[in-house]
Amino acid sequence: MTTQHRMKKALFIFCLCFPFLAIAQSETLTNTDIIKLAKLDLPAAAIISKIKASNTHFDVGVDALVALKTNGVPGEVISEMISAQSHEAKVEASYRDYRDPRTMRKYGIYYYNKSDTNNLFVPIDPTVISNSKSGGFGAALARQYSYGLAKSTATSGLSGPHSRRQIPHTKPRFYFYLDPASNMSPNEFSLVRMKERTDSRQIIVSSGNAYGSDVGISEKQKVDFSYDQVADGIYKVYAKEPLEGGEYCFIYTGSAPQLFSKDKVYDFGIDIQVHD
Numbered sequence: 001m002t003t004q005h006r007m008k009k010a011l012f013i014f015c016l017c018f019p020f021l022a023i024a025q026s027e028t029l030t031n032t033d034i035i036k037l038a039k040l041d042l043p044a045a046a047i048i049s050k051i052k053a054s055n056t057h058f059d060v061g062v063d064a065l066v067a068l069k070t071n072g073v074p075g076e077v078i079s080e081m082i083s084a085q086s087h088e089a090k091v092e093a094s095y096r097d098y099r100d101p102r103t104m105r106k107y108g109i110y111y112y113n114k115s116d117t118n119n120l121f122v123p124i125d126p127t128v129i130s131n132s133k134s135g136g137f138g139a140a141l142a143r144q145y146s147y148g149l150a151k152s153t154a155t156s157g158l159s160g161p162h163s164r165r166q167i168p169h170t171k172p173r174f175y176f177y178l179d180p181a182s183n184m185s186p187n188e189f190s191l192v193r194m195k196e197r198t199d200s201r202q203i204i205v206s207s208g209n210a211y212g213s214d215v216g217i218s219e220k221q222k223v224d225f226s227y228d229q230v231a232d233g234i235y236k237v238y239a240k241e242p243l244e245g246g247e248y249c250f251i252y253t254g255s256a257p258q259l260f261s262k263d264k265v266y267d268f269g270i271d272i273q274v275h276d
Helices: 003-026 031-039 044-052 062-070 075-098 137-145
Strands: 108-112 121-123 126-128 131-134 152-159 173-177 189-196 200-209 212-215 225-231 234-239 246-252 264-270
Touching: 031 044, 031 062, 031 075, 044 075, 062 075, 108 264, 152 189, 200 246
Parallel strands: none
Antiparallel strands: 108 121, 108 173, 126 264, 131 152, 152 200, 173 234, 189 200, 189 246, 200 212, 225 234, 246 264
16 A cells, blocks of 8 residues: 555544544533443443543433442442532532622723623723823913913823723623722712824813812713612713713723822723624
């Protein structure tokens, strides 16, 4: 037999066996499989090793256990089946609970990513205010020629024109996970639409003229939102109206950014290229 013929034969055998190999790798052991193995008079230790090395889905109800024993499955194998099924049930329960918004997570703000059922709760990472500025030569000149009537503003901002967390929905849902002992609620936060610049996103933190000033986040930048408490320390948060495309952030009003501050905000963007 030539080398070429041997290669063709090897390829044929591989192609023939590959589907069975794939099935063997992805098989899930059931009660029926264990009964088949027991009837082959395999040692209990061998069957237990097979259980530990495989995906399993056993029925360990009373009637099923009786059927296993009646069909000659050793007691130690049945015990291993019960243990394996208990572990599977715990994993399923844990996964199910973690998909439940009422399950407490690491404290913070999360975006409810309804388009990805495997990654429902996406953390909104905090970003530190990186720059602040007040007025400038133009503002000073305007005040001089208007006898102090012209207003000037002070801003704090984040580096970069866009947040790393872009959300493809105009009606996003958020969940706040707060320390229940702190008695905090979303009512202590503001949702702000930031002004976009070529290299930053800005928040107006004060404005005024020679006759008075307003300190705090500009009301024009605030966005109305509502919230519902779903569990102790857990709140569902949503804007009252669909959000326009742009850059936003949640700010804790107890430490709203002031000039030259280094406070943190929870920033995100709304990318309306994909609509709800």
